[in-house]
Amino acid sequence: MLFSISVLLLLGMSLGALCKKLHLPALTGMLITGIFLGPYALDLIDTSILSVSADLRRIALIIILIRAGLSLNLEDLKKVGRPAILMCFVPACFEMAGMILLAPKLLGVSLLDAAILGSVIAAVSPAVIVPNMVKLMEEGYGTKKGIPQLILAGASVDDVFVIVVFTAFTSLAAGDSVSIRSFINIPISIFLGMMAGLGIGLLLSVFFHRIHMRDTAKVILFLCISFLLVTLEDYCANVIPFASLIAVMTIGVALQQKNQALSLRLSSKFNKLWVGAEIILFVLVGATVDLRYLKSAGGTAVLLLLFVLLFRMSGVFLCLAGTDLTKKERLFCMIAYTPKATVQAAIGGIPLALGLSCGNLVLTVAVVSILLTAPLGAFCIENSYQKLLTH
Template identity: 40%
Template sequence: MTLNFLIVLILIGGWLTGKLFTRMGLPSVLGMTLLGIALSYFYRSVFPEVIWEISPFFKSLALIVILLRAGLGISRATLKKVGLPAVLLSFIPCLSEGFFLMFLFHKIAGFELAVAGVAAFLLAAVSPAVVVPSMLDLKERGFGKKNDIPTMILAGASMDDVFAITIFTIFLGVAGGNDVSLLKSVAQIPLSIGGGVAVGLIVGFFLVWYFNRNHERIRATEKTLLLLGTAILLVQVGDWLHLAALLGVMTTGFILLEKSERAAHELAYNLNKAWVFAEILLFVLIGMSVDISVALDAGLKGLLIIFLGLIARSAGVLFSVLFAPVSWKERWFCVFSYLPKATVQAAMGSVPLAAGIAHGEEILAYAVMAIVFTAPLGLILIRQFGPQLLEVELPAEDSPEEGHDRREEDGTRR
């Protein structure tokens, strides 16, 4: 199979399966993911090797697009409103699931504690690839606007991965016999988050200055190209410096909306168009990274461990929003939104095996099974029950002042 034919198969096939699943009343991205899984199952042996080399870049680019869209849609007033619950959601669900999974892997699977920690925090990361576009879709349709539930989840989920990946790296070093300073590693978490936000602020203010100064001389398409190029560079620098680069990307979008609203609306409009292409690439490639035969190796024991971990995660989510001024329906929606796993598990599932960690093949099997089980489950629950659990606020129901603001905003976009 040639690379050109495979790319066509991904794009056209992803679009068709997305349309088919939409007609069936299911999330379109579920169809794209299942297409990727089917391609991997039947044609993995004939994929050109170059696809695995360029796949990480394509997935990273798609995540950059969706996180920029998220940042460009979050105002300071909204972020202030969801403050404490969003902060709690950024680490409590991850830690509650991670340490409970660590106990389960040690007791049920017989892993040593350090290896159990590697497996546990690999599985404990929520998927921004699934959660972020789902929340943006609900925001655009007016669901959960009263208490800004989608924004609260967007802010919390974007930091969840930072905690999971940092603790995963700590245990990976311990399990590999490296001399790891626990205190230094734990301190890395706030440094990673703070550094990512700081870099995002720097990039954001630079782009604000440049766009405001040259607004009439630069077309919206050129602004979008410059923003994407800068965001890609930001992610690369963040990876080198071990910073929360994707959080920095989201911060860049937030600053643009706050300080250069006219340019932000132009950028959001173009990124919405780019997402049509990026969404197909992201979810089909995530599906292609799944090897069903590997997932089956985890068996019923793996499914049990993953399911019990999700219960611990759900308890952490409920605790995080327990004292927030939201309804119980909205609390259960938050639980559903924190279930899907895909991005980190697909990107890092094979890392323990490559590092020579004991039970590396089993850990990879658990990671693949987590994607196969939780990604479709989370997608269906979010897309199907979100409109039922969240209050909708349609444009027709706006107050006169809100309607006036929206008309002004629409005029700016045009």
């Protein structure tokens, strides 16, 4: 296990740095590291690490969402208004509609299989988007009009919406009934997550004000509370809908509103944690990629993905209609809302595990979407924001 961890970190860090030198996103090198070290290639990652891979990826995601919450200014988000709400579900709906229209013709699948495929592909990746948007906020690009805040908030809620829709479609394919309650649970889970995060954030700000402790101890306490919230969501899944990751981010927002100086110090601490968490996250995402499925995909899957991304970008364009954003700023939002990675890695194999006829195809397209959009999306964001956004 120690050998696997050292190789994983050293090679991930080295290839990430090499990609940066070549003006490519560092995550490209980390994904490649995971693919070649993973069980479908050299098989150098210990099985004990792979068995807890989902939990490790979740921990990394929690770290970056805390960092995002500590950097997110609510006043800037309020200025955006209506588009912030629309971005949570409209682009995903457009992308699913595009998949339902095109997949039966290009891949010869049924409408229900196309709907399942669309619900897997429609989620954007917070792991790619969040660190890039935090970077923009720190550098002051697009913040006056709340562009990074808009994308950040939308991407966080987008995943909750898409996963609920995916669960509904897979239940239909498995022969189970789908209740209206599952769709009503979407806004309820988001609302309860926000309320829980806000309440805990306010309590933490009072606690930190009255009880003196080192910032490192505050970081540990923050992480422990976040882990407990995520665990609570798992236990209460069938009783009370609760979006724990939104709660985690809202805690950071509440702390930032009450004590900006403290949030800056904590954000600095989480930035350091993210250095290692980023490598673990993307290397383990790469390790889920089974290269054998890529042979069966061919150019058709790539073509299909490019088309449905155009549908998604059209959805983003519609969300921004009537705003004061310039053409360049709207173009940036459309580009920034395309990367996929973590959700596809997490749910791409579920239809296959359920024994659905579309399982292999869904996993194949999910793999292609990660390899195509994660590096390409990150590359486009990193190389366009200075040209398209106002500093």
